[in-house]
Amino acid sequence: EPEVTQTPSHQVTQMGQEVILRCVPISNHLYFYWYRQILGQKVEFLVSFYNNEISEKSEIFDDQFSVERPDGSNFTLKIRSTKLEDSAMYFCASRDRVGNEKLFFGSGTQLSVL
Amino acid sequence: SQQGEEDPQALSIQEGENATMNCSYKTSINNLQWYRQNSGRGLVHLILIRSNEREKHSGRLRVTLDTSKKSSSLLITASRAADTASYFCALYSGAGSYQLTFGKGTKLSVIP
Numbered sequence: 001e002p003e004v005t006q007t008p009s010h011q012v013t014q015m016g017q018e019v020i021l022r023c024v025p026i027s028n029h030l031y032f033y034w035y036r037q038i039l040g041q042k043v044e045f046l047v048s049f050y051n052n053e054i055s056e057k058s059e060i061f062d063d064q065f066s067v068e069r070p071d072g073s074n075f076t077l078k079i080r081s082t083k084l085e086d087s088a089m090y091f092c093a094s095r096d097r098v099g100n101e102k103l104f105f106g107s108g109t110q111l112s113v114l
Numbered sequence: 115s116q117q118g119e120e121d122p123q124a125l126s127i128q129e130g131e132n133a134t135m136n137c138s139y140k141t142s143i144n145n146l147q148w149y150r151q152n153s154g155r156g157l158v159h160l161i162l163i164r165s166n167e168r169e170k171h172s173g174r175l176r177v178t179l180d181t182s183k184k185s186s187s188l189l190i191t192a193s194r195a196a197d198t199a200s201y202f203c204a205l206y207s208g209a210g211s212y213q214l215t216f217g218k219g220t221k222l223s224v225i226p
Contacts, residue, residue: 105156
């Protein structure tokens with residue numbers, strides 16, 4: 001079965017540094033998402049992306065965050081200046097079309113900000 | 115925004131027993147989904163039930179939906195140790211919303 005691929009699986013960075021988390025959604029999917037999960041807490045929506053623009057974002061997704069689909073396959077999440085509280089597991093997800101509400105998730109990138 | 119609330123928060127059962135988890139929500143929905151998360155892994159879609167459906171089956175999973183009570187339940191029959199995971203209900207935040215939100219989940223432990 002096709003799957004969403006995320007790299008790297010683990011990322012360690014210093015506070016204040018920029019990080020880019022990468023995702024390759026399933027190839028014929030049209031809607032792309034980033035979620036995060038702080039250890040022991042629930043999965044939180046960050047942003048959705050459709051037709052090359054952000055369709056919705058949460059309060060967490062402030063000016064420090066940005067997303068991009070630089071080519072036909074990759075979908076990236078950039079955190080400009082990381083904070084300690086950005087430490088979390090970040091999940092990318094995608095879905096194929098309107099009318100199919102099922103999301104496919106990647107295995108996540110564990111981000112540790114020191 | 116709309117989100118479901120699962121209960122119980124944690125459930126521990128013996129292998130072979132049935133596990134039932136519940137989800138309550140507040141506003142009208144078009145559909146409700148259930149996902150599973152193994153520890154430290156991504157979420158896996160289990161089943162989607164639409165607002166005009168009352169019950170749906172998939173293998174050992176049975177999902178019910180009661181829109182009058184704004185609640186859903188997930189039943190796993192004949193549980194196995196491999197069913198140990200967290201289970202979440204998920205709802206779209208509103209009509210036309212792209213935002214799928216998750217509850218806090220039920221942590222299921224199946225003891226061999």
